[in-house]
Amino acid sequence: MTLLDVATIKADFPIFEKKMRNDARLVYLDSGATSQKPRQVMAAEQYFYTHQNAAVHRGSHLLAEEASAAYEGARETVAAFLGAKSDEIIFTKSATESLNLLAYSFSNSATGRFALGVGDEILLSEMEHHANLIPWQQLAKRTGATLKWFEVTPDGRLDLSQIDQLLSARTKIVALTHQSNVLGTINPITEIAKKAKEHGALFVLDACQSVPHFATDVSKLGVDFVTFSGHKMLGPTGIGVLWGRSELLAAMEPFLFGGSMIETVTMESATWAPAPRKFEAGVPNMAQAVGLAAAINYLEAIGMDKVHEHEVALTTYALEGLQTIKGLTIIGPTNMDSRGGVLSFALDGIHPHDGCQVLDQYGIAVRTGHHCAWPLMRKYGVSGTTRASFYIYNDLADIDALVTGIEATKKYFKVS
Amino acid sequence: MELDSLYQEVILDHYKHPLHKGLSAEKTVQVHHVNPSCGDEITLNLLLEGDVVRDVTWDGVGCSISQASCSIMSDLVHGKSVDHALTILESFSELMSSKGSITGDEEILEDGVALAGVSKFPARVKCALLGWMAFKDAALQGRNEEKK
Ligand SMILES: Cc1ncc(COP(=O)(O)O)c(C=O)c1O
Numbered sequence: 001m002t003l004l005d006v007a008t009i010k011a012d013f014p015i016f017e018k019k020m021r022n023d024a025r026l027v028y029l030d031s032g033a034t035s036q037k038p039r040q041v042m043a044a045e046q047y048f049y050t051h052q053n054a055a056v057h058r059g060s061h062l063l064a065e066e067a068s069a070a071y072e073g074a075r076e077t078v079a080a081f082l083g084a085k086s087d088e089i090i091f092t093k094s095a096t097e098s099l100n101l102l103a104y105s106f107s108n109s110a111t112g113r114f115a116l117g118v119g120d121e122i123l124l125s126e127m128e129h130h131a132n133l134i135p136w137q138q139l140a141k142r143t144g145a146t147l148k149w150f151e152v153t154p155d156g157r158l159d160l161s162q163i164d165q166l167l168s169a170r171t172k173i174v175a176l177t178h179q180s181n182v183l184g185t186i187n188p189i190t191e192i193a194k195k196a197k198e199h200g201a202l203f204v205l206d207a208c209q210s211v212p213h214f215a216t217d218v219s220k221l222g223v224d225f226v227t228f229s230g231h232k233m234l235g236p237t238g239i240g241v242l243w244g245r246s247e248l249l250a251a252m253e254p255f256l257f258g259g260s261m262i263e264t265v266t267m268e269s270a271t272w273a274p275a276p277r278k279f280e281a282g283v284p285n286m287a288q289a290v291g292l293a294a295a296i297n298y299l300e301a302i303g304m305d306k307v308h309e310h311e312v313a314l315t316t317y318a319l320e321g322l323q324t325i326k327g328l329t330i331i332g333p334t335n336m337d338s339r340g341g342v343l344s345f346a347l348d349g350i351h352p353h354d355g356c357q358v359l360d361q362y363g364i365a366v367r368t369g370h371h372c373a374w375p376l377m378r379k380y381g382v383s384g385t386t387r388a389s390f391y392i393y394n395d396l397a398d399i400d401a402l403v404t405g406i407e408a409t410k411k412y413f414k415v416s
Numbered sequence: 417m418e419l420d421s422l423y424q425e426v427i428l429d430h431y432k433h434p435l436h437k438g439l440s441a442e443k444t445v446q447v448h449h450v451n452p453s454c455g456d457e458i459t460l461n462l463l464l465e466g467d468v469v470r471d472v473t474w475d476g477v478g479c480s481i482s483q484a485s486c487s488i489m490s491d492l493v494h495g496k497s498v499d500h501a502l503t504i505l506e507s508f509s510e511l512m513s514s515k516g517s518i519t520g521d522e523e524i525l526e527d528g529v530a531l532a533g534v535s536k537f538p539a540r541v542k543c544a545l546l547g548w549m550a551f552k553d554a555a556l557q558g559r560n561e562e563k564k
Contacts, residue, residue, distance in 0.1 A: 021418065022418070351478065351479035351480060352454075352479075353454055353456075353479035353481070353540070353543065354423075354479050354480050354481075357419065357422065357423075357537070357540070358419060361418065361419050368454065369453060369454040369455055370454065370455035374455060377455055383454070383455040383456055383457065383477040383478070384454055384455045384456075412419070412423075413423075413428070413480075
């Protein structure tokens with residue numbers, strides 16, 4: 001087991017100084033929803049506002065120059081982190097916006113490979129977050145295209161047995177999550193992307209739960225677009241990323257129109273700046289981009305492989321500990337085969353909401369509900385689950401606290 | 417523990433042995449309400465006889481707070497006029513938005529006062545209100561039905 005030096009890491013995260021209810025320490029097991037932030041990220045944002053703040057790409061005074069350099073520097077940091085080229089990185093406000101950007105850009109592109117119509121298909125899966133489901137549902141509605149999806153197996157894997165029926169020349173878009181935010185399953189993206197390519201489909205990867213947790217090289221995955229949010233990877237809220245292949249970004253129509261995204265404008269019409277600017281209308285979230293770069297630097301100083309090993313060690317330990325609890329059922333894979341640090345479970349006789357309330361009394365923050373994956377809940381016949389998700393600042397003591405907390409919950413509700 | 421103000425015995429009793437749970441065959445209207453933030457759902461059948469609530473039955477999935485609250489509500493409004501039932505609902509809504517500043521009128525709310533503690537847990541208020549809002553919706557629709 002190779003765990004990180006959590007005590008040292010925690011010292012960088014001021015939130016862990018907070019006293020929770022009943023003076024308990026914070027056991028934060030909700031990084032799948034959003035991560036906590038180290039001082040370095042907050043300092044980077046503050047430095048930007050204190051020393052460099054100006055609207056980027058507008059004006060030629062010193063501050064505008066420095067702000068632009070900081071913002072473009074952040075783009076380079078993101079690009080290097082993903083094994084991508086800088087001009088393939090588009091800053092958005094979130095993964096949700098990135099996915100909507102794609103869906104709208106596709107419908108704004110009336111011709112070519114982005115144009116969809118009756119008879120075309122969009123292939124998703126039952127384990128998608130609403131953010132990677134509803135934009136495609138809506139795109140299908142706008143264009144007359146049909147939604148198809150991979151089902152999930154009882155043990156929380158994508159059911160690929162029908163892949164040759166589901167993927168065909170009709171498939172125009174495949175949009176899948178890299179790691180499920182509910183089950184923790186890591187999907188075999190390279191394999192599916194290879195097949196998608198054979199059929200000429202565009203592949204959109206929702207990397208919200210992967211990029212923050214393990215090394216992700218977009219040039220090796222064989223996908224066309226990757227989306228994720230900064231706030232789940234130690235970065236600020238209000239900053240997301242869309243990576244796309246240069247030739248695709250060049251051919252795609254923009255989604256949001258306005259300042260900064262143009263080349264020329266007359267009263268009647270306008271032309272677009274090249275990507276990424278074409279997709280970044282308006283004054284962007286500059287300090288947040290700079291904060292995201294600081295977050296990436298923080299993660300890289302640790303090393304993404306070490307981050308992943310740490311989470312695998314925690315999850316292995318948690319799977320063992322949780323499965324000793326009578327009446328607890330893991331929803332998702334119970335082995336560490338292609339699996340990350342997100343763990344959902346159900347407790348006999350205790351609704352997730354009630355369980356969470358007791359855990360909260362011990363300073364334990366878990367997530368309950370449908371996790372924005374309602375169709376997946378229906379599939380497993382539950383209204384919601386309790387989810388623990390891990391990151392670099394969690395240690396084995398946090399998992400012990402969770403296991404003890406669940407036993408206390410059972411006692412509280414007199415469930416044996 | 418602070419928690420005991422939330423999970424009073426009365427609530428856990430209603431949760432384990434809910435009243436009027438299981439949908440009746442006869443109804444004036446049926447409504448289906450969900451709590452989109454947690455996925456809890458309830459279906460409620462309301463049977464009116466003129467302006468009187470003859471029967472309220474319900475079914476659904478939810479946490480102890482939402483299930484107990486629904487159980488308490490369905491028992492409270494039974495046999496009351498719609499107007500009377502709606503004033504009880506007003507009183508309960510007021511309790512829920514009180515952030516712990518009032519304890520609720522036991523004359524009006526009966527077992528419902530046991531839910532007073534919920535108002536101190538903002539994330540749980542919507543659990544307690546799920547069944548009541550379903551009833552309100554059904555009552556207003558049902559009244560229109562009866563007028564036809
Ligand atoms: C798998 C997955 N996709 C998409 C999202 C949406 O991210 P955001 O809300 O930051 O846009 C999330 C976050 O909850 C997620 O876990």
